[in-house]
Amino acid sequence: MAEVTSVRIDKWLWSIRAFKTRTDAADACKLGRVTLNGALAKASRDVKVNDIVTVKKMPVMYTFKVLALIANRQPAKNVYLYAENLTPEEELEKLKMNKTIIFVQRDRGTGRPTKKERRDIDDLMENYYWGEEGSDV
Template sequence: MSDFSVRLDKWLWAVRIYKTRSDAADGCRNNKVLVNGAYSKPSRELKPGDTVTVKKMPVTYTYRVLSLVSSRQPAKNVPEYAENITSQEELDKLNMPRQTIFVQRDRGTGRPTKRERREIDGLMEEMYREETIEDES
């Protein structure tokens, strides 16, 4: 099956990395997909052996192209076409406890004002910065 070429967006959709082909194309256009370490257009032709990196927050997945396919495959057939070589460190990010903040608002006060929204965003940003500093140490 590897005697033909397949577009990147079509392959990403066929091996179930994205739900739709247009989602795959948008991911490429928004620099969320790299092929062999370089950002790629949706029309890029793939070859077996290429490494495809997909950024889906919070994890950056890495796949090796084993074979080319242009039609959507059942999940059980995906390992024939793509090998998931994502590092364990990245996969562990999926199991991290999600820290959520619930901001209490009194009933009937309506939506936050622009000023209140900026204060909430500032608080969230500050907490995120503290979290990343802790991760680096």
């Protein structure tokens, strides 16, 4: 098998399982949530070994170092061969804290939220996560 010489950033992010689909990775690039060595990266930008990739997936800002180029999606157990996770511990703590903060308190006996209440909760959560109005991702 031939050695990979260049890989698009959206494909690399999908390959290391930072995103579930390549389309999600491309959308994140388009929305300015991915940087390559400190500069905003379009989905078509090529990554090189030793590049630093930062991905904003609210509420956490993940940071990866490119260890090797990869063209196809790999099993999760092999991701460490291609990317080093440089995300600070403080950022990862936001995930734990986020799970407890976001829980919407409902009075006992009120049952499930209505469709309108659920939509209101979804709108609230979207604004909490992205801090943007009208976010599509």
